[in-house]
Amino acid sequence: MATKASKGKTYTILPVTRVEGHGKVTIHMNDAGVVEYARLHIVEFRGFERFILGRPFWEVPVMVQRLCGICPVSHHLAAAKAMDRIVGGEQLTPTAEKIRRLMHYGQMFQSHALHFFHLSSPDFLFGADGTAESGFAAPPAKRNIIAVAREFPKLAVQGVMMRKYGQEVILATAGKKIHGTGAVPGGVNKNLSVAERDALLKDVDQMTAWARSAVTIARDYTMEHLAELAPFGSFDSNHLSLVRESDGALDLYDGVLRAVDKDRNMILVDVNCQRYLDVLMEEVRPWSYMKFPFLKELGPDHGWYRVGPLARLNTATFIDTDEAYTAHKEFRELQKDRSNNITMCYHWARMIELLHSIEKIRELLLDTDLQGKELLTSGPRREEAVAIIEAPRGTLFHHYRVNRNDEVTMCNLIVSTTNNNEPMNRAVTKVAKDHFSGRREIPEKLLNYIEVAIRAYDPCLSCATHALGGMPLVVELYDAGGGLVARRVRGAGQPV
Template sequence: MVATNGMKRIVIEPVTRVEGHGKVTILLDEKKQVQQARLHIVEFRGFERFIQGRPFWEVPVLVQRLCGICPVSHHLAAAKAMDWIVGGEKLTPTAEKMRRLMHYGQFFQSHALHFFHLASPDLLFGKPGDPLSGFAADVAIRNVIGVAAKFPDLAVQGVMMRKYGQEVILRTAGKKIHGTGAIPGGINKNLSITERDFLLKDIDQMVEWSRSAVKIAKDYTVEHLEKLAPFGSFDSNHLSLIREDGAMDIYHGNLRAIDSVGKKIFDQVDYQRYLDYIGEEVRPWSYMKFPFIRSLGPEKGWYRVGPLARVNTADFIDTPEAEAARKEFMAVTKGKPNNISMAYHWARMIELLHSIERIKELLHDKDLQGTDLVAKGERRDEGVGLLEAPRGTLFHHYRVNKDDQVVMANLIVSTTSNNEPMNRAVAKVAKDHLSGVEITEGLLNHVEVAIRAYDPCLSCATHALGQMPLTVELVDHEGNLVSTRSKN
């Protein structure tokens, strides 16, 4: 461990209860003040390289293996790029609605998983009036098992909601995980009446539970706003896809970026031209790239993606209950973008409700039983596919040679976009809560909670080679190891 610029490094590794693994380095200066934080990701995944040479129609099925939590995002983003390759980007109504149903199903299960299984232990065990005490609650209870013991109804809801989302995916993609439903230019199946009726059976229960999840997240945030607002928070730009009329649309749209007070940086940008607007920077200490808005440069052009960004960028949500929830959410910041890290949880639950409202709508749409499944047109050699994954905007970009082989792939996953924001969140938490040069259990947990708000999928942004124990190292500005703290 080499210390630079007269700073000390405090290392926390890995972050537990995020999908995948991470390590945190907090850099201190000689005065023991926090200068910077790095969510330190050195693992390398390599998908962009090893799909080169593979036939393009294989890619939507292959690249989704990046992740086991939201593979549907990669499956669909790649399929959307391949739609361009086969000239079938204008999908048939059945194909588009089947894909949307698959995507909403995935949103529902992924958001339920994150809120109930990963995040709720942080939110449920605080002392009255002191939410931050919950972040440092005994690790023996601050986990999903602890939630199940103290809040059994909630734990069951989380499991059943996740299951419901997976059932939607099964009936649209063919499998609950890593299906094959989306093919270049369309979809390989429709929704049978039997499948539709199966999904309709529990839909009202799911809507009801989603409403109550929004309420839990809202009440928690509003009740503790004073203490949560500064926690890991900072002003930032926000980016997402947006429908042409300004509505939130997680499957398809154009790019919109706004600054921290809501001024548009760009709007309705055709994502086939994303490279004109988004650049990527490489830093020596991480395999993750750092995307930025070109017009603002790498220093100021970083942005947030995901539920918070999407609720901030949207003019409205086109399902009634989620729209009502959005209005309440925006009222907290008087209609301006919400820059509170912990508000991600509330925004995520608004999207959960939106997803289930859309699923209900779609299940009543007869187009899902249509038989026109695939569109084809003029063959192209390049395609970009974007969608809003549960964790944020997902970019897939491919070039294909005349023999149908992939020759170039560029993926920007949501966690990569949230890379710098997570660093900022950790730095903020460390600045506010680090005292002295000792990492307390409490601080360690605070850092984790801040990162977890972003729901990072580190295995998706890169990949961990084996599991590491949680270790905290304190290194002084001359590079000497001062103390080590470990936790399993």
């Protein structure tokens, strides 16, 4: 279970709560009790890439949603984009592209709302010891949406209703919540009726107001606690995302790959997605199930990068919706010409994207192309395709080969959480070095510090079954020789 530290003590935190699936953190100390490094171990399922082999390509956009109950829409759309190229239909009709974008912004909106209000807000609202005076790690009894609902009911209602609204956008465009079928190779299978449009338009003003308020909460919290937040789990890094090909604007659905370094110098200049293997590689490390992607030209030591909201706001030249444009400029002011490398700024960036998403949803709902009748297109067949999309948690790669019998013969996925593997390990190490050295136990507050650092990335370690009785939190402490010193289990309704 625990990784033995040579001549040292290993603390194991297994699995991490409020991130999905099974994760484990080991903290490696030397004989002097000083933290040398920490590791985040994630059990990543690679089974889908084998499971899908031999299946007809048109099944893939539906089948791939089985990867994840957290962000099925991102996988659905990424697979559909790849299959567009297989059928030669990557130049979608206006109706098809706008329906898909609406679906995608609905996913982004609900996912970001869930993360902020459900997972992160307890840290903001209650602080380390429940007083909101000492940072961002709430005590266990308050570290959940239930405590937020009890003490800040209006805020909790906003979170619930924003999440619900995003789900309604998805339902209207994907057809159903489980195994949605809206996007098909070369287009979509339905448009948006006037009744569906009007139902969504009815609440869009309220959603925009709440999203605006969420940006304010995240910004004010960040600025008021900047001295504490800036070093927390932070480190200089590269940042990678899609940007719009024509002008470098933030584009969550499609574009070209761009990366900037810690000083916001461009280190990957708007590369066509079909060429991702020319510029990216994945490193295998013996202690981790999950790979470590990096930019080929810089190598594994210097070429790793962050993805997700923070990275996107660093790479994008600007944001093309009014309110998010202004919010982005204000965000950029914090670090002037440098990249923003403050890990806890992920939350502020996420809320700016929340606001951008609802602005885009409104823009799309007012576009009559959504009621268009031309839903599908096709062209010369291809046997290989790459598609990249910006999922809520970061850049998501799908790569397929299909034979002449329409069967999938190769599948390679690089999911957002894999792209953030190295950064999450560095964030955990930074927190462990700053707070764990010299300790012989894991106080509850420091346990949450580790989680706070990981949670900033909103990792999706999903695909683990959630069935009743599953997923306890286990904390194990081993001595220098690898012997188990202590073990604590936290389950539903049962604090450690």
